Amino acid sequence: MKSIIAFVLMLISMGALDLTGDLVLRVVFKALTSILFVLTGIFAISERKSGSGYARLILTGLVFGFAGDVLLELANLKGDLYFVIGLVTFALGHVFYLIAFFKKSRFQWFNLIPTCIVIPAVLIAVPVTGAFEFTPPALFYAVIAYGVILTFMVGKSFSFTAYRDNPAFVRLTIVGAILFAVSDVILLFILFFRPVLILSREDTVKQVLTVFNLLTYYLGQGLIALSLRKEP
Numbered sequence: 253m254k255s256i257i258a259f260v261l262m263l264i265s266m267g268a269l270d271l272t273g274d275l276v277l278r279v280v281f282k283a284l285t286s287i288l289f290v291l292t293g294i295f296a297i298s299e300r301k302s303g304s305g306y307a308r309l310i311l312t313g314l315v316f317g318f319a320g321d322v323l324l325e326l327a328n329l330k331g332d333l334y335f336v337i338g339l340v341t342f343a344l345g346h347v348f349y350l351i352a353f354f355k356k357s358r359f360q361w362f363n364l365i366p367t368c369i370v371i372p373a374v375l376i377a378v379p380v381t382g383a384f385e386f387t388p389p390a391l392f393y394a395v396i397a398y399g400v401i402l403t404f405m406v407g408k409s410f411s412f413t414a415y416r417d418n419p420a421f422v423r424l425t426i427v428g429a430i431l432f433a434v435s436d437v438i439l440l441f442i443l444f445f446r447p448v449l450i451l452s453r454e455d456t457v458k459q460v461l462t463v464f465n466l467l468t469y470y471l472g473q474g475l476i477a478l479s480l481r482k483e484p
Contacts, residue, residue, distance in 0.1 A: 253299070255295035255296040255478060255480075255481055257295075258288050258289075258291040258295055259478055262292060262470060263470065269285050275328055278328070279325045282321050282325040283318070283322050283325075285321075285470060286317065286322070287318060289314060289318070289474050290318050290477070292477035292478060293310065293314045293476075296479075297480050299481055300481055300482075304483065306355045306356060307480050307483060309348050309352035310349065310479075312348045313345040313348035313476075314345070314476070315345075316341050316342065316344050316345030317342065319341045320339075320341035320345060322338075332387075332391075336391070339394055339395070339398055342398065343398050343401050346402055349429075349476070350401070350405050353409060356411070356412065356415075357408075357412065359408075360411055362407070363404065363408045364404065364407055365410075366403040366406045367407060370399065374399060384445055384446065385444055385446050386444055395440070402432070402433055405429060406430060409425050409426045409430075410426065412425050413426075415484055417484075418484045421479055424478055425476060425479045428472045428473070428474070428475030428479060429476065431472030431475065432468075434468045435465050435468035435469035435472060436469075438464055438465040441461065442458070448461065
């Protein structure tokens with residue numbers, strides 16, 4: 253039950269984060285909200301009364317997600333270096349998720365489907381449209397590398413459909429992974445899409461994108477954390 257309470261508190265804190273305009277307060281609320289999905293995972297493990305290797309790996313990924321959140325928010329105050337470090341931290345979190353997923357099931361070729369669809373699409377769309385701005389340009393390749401890890405993690409989660417006798421675990425994990433990926437696609441447009449970049453923070457379009465980015469991200473992390481309650 254504690255994991256459910258932490259999950260709900262996470263959503264409430266996310267609402268406060270969304271309403272906060274002050275950059276310093278946003279760092280505080282971002283840290284608090286992210287700590288709550290880590291606590292959701294910790295409580296989920298304790299409720300299951302069995303800290304498996306899989307659960308510990310997922311929890312480590314959640315901790316890296318918390319660190320990445322704080323670093324990306326600090327990037328608004330301190331500059332691009334924090335963004336790059338945050339991106340690497342998130343990528344490491346996905347690596348831990350991937351290792352955990354491989355503990356549950358072996359590699360299957362369909363795990364590569366999201367990567368084979370999304371990455372070529374981005375590689376084509378960015379130069380062809382000219383509507384995206386990456387400064388410095390090398391940042392584009394860092395984003396692509398991150399995208400490969402993210403989409404492979406999502407594809408690997410599809411292997412969990414083999415656990416037909418545990419549908420709650422399957423749904424929480426797959427939906428959580430997909431929502432995480434959706435949040436990053438939205439963030440790509442917020443940070444690098446020129447028509448959005450020129451908008452002020454108060455613009456309705458940017459505010460809507462930010463709300464959906466936060467909602468999909470925290471729901472994704474929270475559902476992955478909650479899935480540990482149902483781990484087979």
